[in-house]
């Protein structure tokens with residue numbers, strides 16, 4: 209017994225504890241621990257002499273060969289001068305956890321890289337356990353996170369469940385990091401974030417990029433009167449592509465026979481029209497040329513879309529106001545209803561779009577957030593609850609860097 213305990217001590221190297229007993233069964237290995245220190249530690253950090261009472265608890269550790277490995281210890285409660293009666297803090301796990309820190313860190317590391325079912329299968333636990341570990345530990349990682357100074361932020365709303373379930377996401381343009389997430393998409397969601405900042409931090413923010421939301425705009429005008437409001441190129445192009453979609457759908461509805469497209473081709477054509485001209489492969493390029501030549505409205509809408517894309521790549525930003533002004537005039541005069549409506553919208557957002565170009569606000573942050581959230585959903589993490597999705601967004605985009613427990 210003495211030999212096997214020594215062997216497990218050297219093998220597991222549990223911090224602050226030594227092995228007193230090992231039981232190996234067909235499916236499990238159970239390792240009983242004794243803490244090295246005589247003093248008990250409260251989660252607040254206070255060290256206390258003598259326990260209050262004790263209760264046996266098991267923590268799941270990383271598997272040993274094919275066996276599940278459990279750490280067993282009679283965990284004690286203590287009477288802390290600061291907190292009263294609390295359960296002691298053990299060095300191998302986070303407070304309240306039933307898995308060791310190493311197990312949880314492995315979950316976090318894997319969750320950033322692969323789908324939830326794979327993580328659960330590999331670690332032989334329920335996928336609810338994976339979600340619960342992520343939700344709980346991300347909070348701790350967020351407390352340790354150090355954010356630098358923030359000058360330019362981007363705000364976006366994402367719908368995580370239809371209908372009307374939204375999260376407001378605040379990111380930093382310099383690092384592409386998500387700084388904060390709040391439920392909802394109203395004035396309050398963003399105001400809560402602004403209120404959390406110090407007066408100096410608020411004064412440091414020179415620009416806030418957003419979609420066309422009036423809620424975000426009024427929250428920003430109210431709380432950050434000195435900041436410039438910008439409209440993300442991502443959203444402006446989204447409005448433009450929607451207008452193009454409408455023109456295409458209307459043309460298809462009235463002259464479907466002229467186009468001679470199957471429903472599969474119809475979808476392909478719509479995607480091809482949205483795609484930037486330089487990114488089209490030869491087949492799609494041909495499709496776009498054919499459709500835009502065949503129908504005047506589609507041709508006009510497509511060319512206008514491409515011209516608006518060029519606005520965000522303009523070499524000399526001082527030319528941007530004139531370029532946009534002319535674009536709006538042409539769209540308004542086109543006689544094509546979705547383009548006329550878009551012209552009105554861009555007119556309303558004129559200053560914010562020009563500010564975006566002058567400050568060089570890019571698509572990267574909002575595009576990154578949107579792409580990552582699609583990936584998180586596709587991998588099966590939290591499309592149902594705000595908490596699960598929030599934790600995953602922080603884990604993947606929050607500037608957290610969970611490490612694998614294996615020291616190299």
Ligand SMILES: [Zn+2]
Nearest residue numbers: 250252288291
């Ligand atoms: Zn305490």
